[in-house]
Every structure is written in structure tokens, then in C-alpha cells.
Amino acid sequence: MSLQGKVALVTGATRGIGRAIALSLGEQGATVIGTATSENGAAAISEYLQSAGIQGKGMVLNVTQENAIDDVVTAIESEFAAPDILVNNAGITRDNLLMRMKDEEWDDIINTNLTPIFKLSKRCVRAMTKARWGRIINITSVVGVMGNAGQTNYAAAKAGVIGFSKSLAREVGARGITVNSVAPGFIDTDMTSGLPEAHKTALLEQVPVKRLGEAEEIAAAVSFLASPLAGYITGETLHVNGGMYMN
Amino acid sequence: MSDIEARVKEIVVEQLGVNADEVTADASFIDDLGADSLDTVELVMALEEAFECEIPDEEAEKITTVKEAVAYINSVQS
Numbered sequence: 038m039s040l041q042g043k044v045a046l047v048t049g050a051t052r053g054i055g056r057a058i059a060l061s062l063g064e065q066g067a068t069v070i071g072t073a074t075s076e077n078g079a080a081a082i083s084e085y086l087q088s089a090g091i092q093g094k095g096m097v098l099n100v101t102q103e104n105a106i107d108d109v110v111t112a113i114e115s116e117f118a119a120p121d122i123l124v125n126n127a128g129i130t131r132d133n134l135l136m137r138m139k140d141e142e143w144d145d146i147i148n149t150n151l152t153p154i155f156k157l158s159k160r161c162v163r164a165m166t167k168a169r170w171g172r173i174i175n176i177t178s179v180v181g182v183m184g185n186a187g188q189t190n191y192a193a194a195k196a197g198v199i200g201f202s203k204s205l206a207r208e209v210g211a212r213g214i215t216v217n218s219v220a221p222g223f224i225d226t227d228m229t230s231g232l233p234e235a236h237k238t239a240l241l242e243q244v245p246v247k248r249l250g251e252a253e254e255i256a257a258a259v260s261f262l263a264s265p266l267a268g269y270i271t272g273e274t275l276h277v278n279g280g281m282y283m284n
Numbered sequence: 285m286s287d288i289e290a291r292v293k294e295i296v297v298e299q300l301g302v303n304a305d306e307v308t309a310d311a312s313f314i315d316d317l318g319a320d321s322l323d324t325v326e327l328v329m330a331l332e333e334a335f336e337c338e339i340p341d342e343e344a345e346k347i348t349t350v351k352e353a354v355a356y357i358n359s360v361q362s
Binding site: 163166167208209211212 | 322326329
């Protein structure tokens with residue numbers, strides 16, 4: 038139980054990759070706070086954590102809402118302790134060809150997938166600095182590195198996450214805080230289940246492992262980076278994509 | 285030496301890992317005491333905690349010595 042006594046904050050933990058990450062960190066002994074955008078989602082998180090015997094709970098966090106981030110972290114600090122591990126996982130897609138992309142589709146992605154990473158990291162890094170220990174793990178995407186037609190907005194935000202992580206890693210490395218990114222390829226979640234079958238088949242042809250990834254396989258990478266033994270890895274992007282992209 | 289000055293010096297010694305005799309009233313955190321920019325941010329955080337005040341970023345930038353820190357804290361506490 039290498040994360041015993043640590044408090045982990047995982048955004049977007051209702052389902053898919055976020056849920057798998059929350060469970061995986063909890064299995065390592067961390068107290069886990071998972072966030073959802075709705076009360077129902079938060080209740081579902083509390084329930085799956087409890088049935089897995091993990092300490093912690095679900096909380097409502099709409100990352101785009103003014104002051105919401107500060108309020109949630111303050112609540113975590115008073116009920117548990119300041120987060121030692123921050124996993125920025127919450128994300129959405131608003132796919133469209135650039136020539137058809139509306140300003141709102143661009144803004145939604147930047148406001149949900151990029152800006153909250155800045156705000157949450159800033160809110161959490163003070164306590165980590167004082168503790169001389171911290172882990173910030175940002176979920177990016179293979180799309181942020183390779184590009185993908187129809188996802189200029191998503192790719193820009195995800196590439197932004199990588200640049201952010203590398204810069205922050207340089208700022209806080211001397212304080213025992215590591216900042217890394219995990220870049221999933223095509224993972225079997227709600228986000229990819231909406232893709233047309235023909236598109237999926239074409240995608241899998243580019244994946245040497247010849248299958249979609251499992252959310253648990255992303256969670257394993259996150260848990261590794263969160264562990265004390267990963268303290269010499271920082272500013273890195275760990276690709277988990279079945280060989281679709283090799284760095 | 286005022287109580288505030290003594291406490292500020294104590295915090296500087298602790299945060300920057302320097303000897304107490306180096307921490308004169310006019311010693312610059314960065315030029316004389318070897319602090320980097322992150323050290324100065326942490327120092328301000330420690331001062332905020334010790335004196336239960338919030339130091340806005342634009343004020344924090346102006347605090348570069350013990351003397352300036354003491355003056356600022358005096359100004360908000362009076």
C-alpha cells in the first residue's frame with residue numbers, strides 16, 4: 038500500500054478512465070476524492086469507493102464555474118487534508134472540422150480541458166510545496182501529440198497540457214513534486230463508444246496491439262507515476278496506446 | 285529588535301537554510317542569501333501564515349529584505 042496516508046483528488050471520476058484511476062489509487066491505500074459535475078455523479082462515486090472499501094467520497098465540481106475549484110479544495114482540506122496527489126482527468130470533446138468549428142466549440146474545450154488544469158494545479162501546489170511532496174498527473178491524449186482530423190480544439194488543449202506539465206515540472210521539481218502527463222490512445226470508454234464502427238476498424242489497423250485499451254491500463258500508469266518510487270520521473274509524457282504512437 | 289523583526293528573521297533562517305548572523309535587516313533574500321524565485325514565494329507564504337495576513341502578489345514582489353518584510357507587516361498590523 039504505497040499510497041497509505043495520501044489524499045488524492047481525481048477530477049471527472051464518475052466513469053471511464055477517471056473511475057478506474059480513483060479505484061486504482063484507492064487500492065494503493067490513498068484516500069480518494071473523486072469529482073463529478075452532478076450530485077448524482079458524486080453520489081455514484083461515493084458508492085463505488087465505499088463498496089471497494091476505499092476512504093474518501095465523491096464531490097460536485099464543475100471545473101468551468103468561477104470559485105468552484107477553490108471551494109472544493111477548501112472542503113477537501115477541512116474534511117480530509119490537502120491533496121498530495123492531483124489527477125486532472127476531467128475532459129470533454131466537441132469534434133468538428135475546423136472550417137465548421139464554432140467559437141463555442143473551441144472555447145468549451147479550452148475552458149474545460151486546459152484552463153482548469155492551471156487553476157487546480159495552482160490551488161493544490163502550495164500545500165504540496167510545504168509538504169515537500171506532491172504528484173500532479175495530467176491526462177492528455179495521443180491526439181495532442183499526433184493530431185487528429187476533426188479535433189483541432191481537443192488536440193490544442195491536450196498539447197497545451199503537455200507543455201504546462203513540463204514547465205511546472207521545472208518550477209517545482211526541487212520541492213519533491215513531480216508533474217507528468219499520461220497520454221491514452223484509443224480506450225474503451227463512453228468517449229470512444231460513440232465513434233462509427235468503420236472509424237474504429239480503421240483506427241485499430243494503426244494499433245499494433247490490435248484492440249482498444251482498457252481504462253484500468255491507464256489507471257495503472259497513473260498509479261505508477263503517483264507512487265513514491267516514481268519520484269525521479271517528472272515532465273514526462275507516458276504513452277499508453279498499444280503502440281499506436283511510439284515516442 | 286522588535287518581536288516582529290525577530291520572528292521574520294527566524295522564518296528567513298528556517299526557509300532559506302541560512303545562518304542567523306547572515307540575516308541582517310538589509311540583506312537581500314536573493315542577492316545576499318541565495319534565494320531563488322520559488323524560495324521567495326515560499327517565504328511570503330510562511331510570513332502570511334506566521335502573521336495571519338494575506339500579502340497580495342504586487343506587495344510580495346516589493347519585499348526583498350527583512351527590513352521590507354517587517355515594514356509591510358507593521359503596516360498591515362497597525
